[in-house]
Amino acid sequence: MNAKPLLFLSLLTLPCIADAMTLAQAEAALREKNPDILAARIELRGAQGDLFDAARRPPAELSMGSSKISRQQGIGAGPWKDKRVDSTLGLGWTWERGGKRHLRVDGAQARGEAARLDLLDQQREQVFALHEAYFGLKAAQQSLQMADDNRAGSARALAAAERQLATGAIAPIERNRLAVEDMKAEAEARQARQELLDAQTGLALLIGSTQPPEQLQADDPWPQSGVAAELPQDFDPALRADLQAAAARVHAADAERRLARSQRHRDVQLGVEMEREPTDIGGVTWGFSVSVPLAGPDHYRGQILRAEADYDAAVLEQQRSGQLARAQLRQAGGQLEAAGTRLRHYEQRIAPAARQALDGMELAYRRGAASLTDLLDARRTWREAEQERVQALLEHAVALARWQALVALPSPQGT
Known part of the structure; x- marks a missing residue:
């Protein structure tokens, strides 16, 4: 067979080349394409549009009409000025009382500020989720x-056992035990490959990547384990984006409450009218009108009660958010300290001890001083120690990211 088709088929069977991505590159992609951040930006645009509506004054109303059109006599002959029709042209305005426009604008500005802070808080939460997915x-x-x-080591050991079995150097039971270990190693490799694909898919969804997930690869090193859970000197929990957003919502609810109360100040409708009635008074006559709704003192009671309840709910949510923020800081600080201690314990004691035990057992097995069971147990213990060390690295990286997210404060004009 020609070598070119074989080369082509071999290239098709190669796995996708992974695309190494730094954490900084992942954060840049996150801020640009993350669906939750994009949704928060859209919500901010909507809140900015609400501000324009809130600042708009009630428009003037133009009215035109004709009356006294007789079915028997018609409208009369001649030009329009000689018609027997009463024509009116009116212009009306609404005079808002009680500072309603100011209160609408105040509430809309507060809701816009809350939406801006929600965007910053969403970015903070998604950056933490990114760190968790990246190091995962x-x-x-x-x-x-x-x-x-x-898996490769197990395959080599099984191949060597096959040769030794052929020469009678080992018993069949030892070869069979190595075959079982090889099948276990193969199953563990398949499971690890599936877990890797799951992690790649999760990261791709988070950063809005359009390339195949299999090409993503985390390239940054693990964070250092010596980071202490200490608050910055100028840290004020009330300046966190989520707590500032809660305060802005209280402000907005207060404006809505005052706006509901202002309904008791009745708006006044002012109008001026121009009228032409040829059969009554020659020429054009003028008039004006004033109208006030005749609402009782309890007419807006339902709106006021609803606004009062919304305000109390916003205050309660602000208090709950503050308590939750303080509890999260205490919990995250303890988790970071515990994760750092656990990581150092594995890196400095458990992992080196497991490696030394495995090296000693392999030497003893080669010299005939240890059984195959002892060797397999030592290998299993070392693999478990290494897996737990990687898990400790992940837990520390996640705990550090959570702590950094909780103490992160937004820039004054950041969006």
């Missing part, structure tokens, strides 16, 4: 690498 992918990459190395 890195952990999956390392787990797959360990699984593939274990």
Whole structure:
């Protein structure tokens, strides 16, 4: 067979080349394409549009009409000025009382500020989710690498056992045990490969990537374990975006409450009218009108009660958000300290001890001083220690990202 078709088929069977991505690149893609951040930007645009509506004054009303059109006599002969028709042209205005326009604008501005802060808070939350997904992918990459190395080592050990069995150097039971371990290693490698694909898919969805998820690869190193959970000197929890947004919603609810109360100040309708009636008074006559709604003192009671309830709910939500923020800080600080301690314990004690035990057991097995069972147990213990060390790295990276997200404060004009 020609070598060119074989080369072409071999290229088709190669896996996709992974695209190494730094955490900074992932954050840039997140801010540009993350669906939740895009939705928050759209909500901000809508709130800005509400401000224009709130600032608009009631428009003037133009009215035109004709009356006294007789079915028997008609409208009369001659030009329009000689017709027997009473024609009117009116212009009306609404005089808003009680500062309604100012209160509408105040509430809309507060809601717009809350939407802007919600966007900043959404960015903060999504950056934390990105760190969690990014380092989850890195952990999956390392787990797959360990699984593939274990699979390759198991295959080599099984091949060597086949040769030794043929020469009678080992018993069939030892070869069978190695075959079982090889099948377990193969299953673990398949599971690790699926977990890697899941992690790649999760990261791709988070950053809005359109390329195949299989091409994503986390390239940044693990965070250092010596970071302490200490608050910055100028840190004020009330300046966090979510708490500022809660305060802005209280302001907006207060404006809505005052707007509902202002309904008690009745708006006045003012009008001026121009009338021409040829059969009564020659020429054009003028008139004016004033109208006031005759509403009782309890007419707006329902709106006021609803606005009062919304205000109380906003205040309660603000208090709850503050309590939750303080609890989250305490919890995240403890988790970061615990994760750092656990990581150092694995890196400095457990993992090196497991590696030394495995090296010693392999040497003893080669010299005939240890059984195959002892060797397999040592290998299993080392793999478990390595997997737990990777898990400790992931837990520390996530705990650090959560702490940094909770103490992050928005820039004054940031969006």
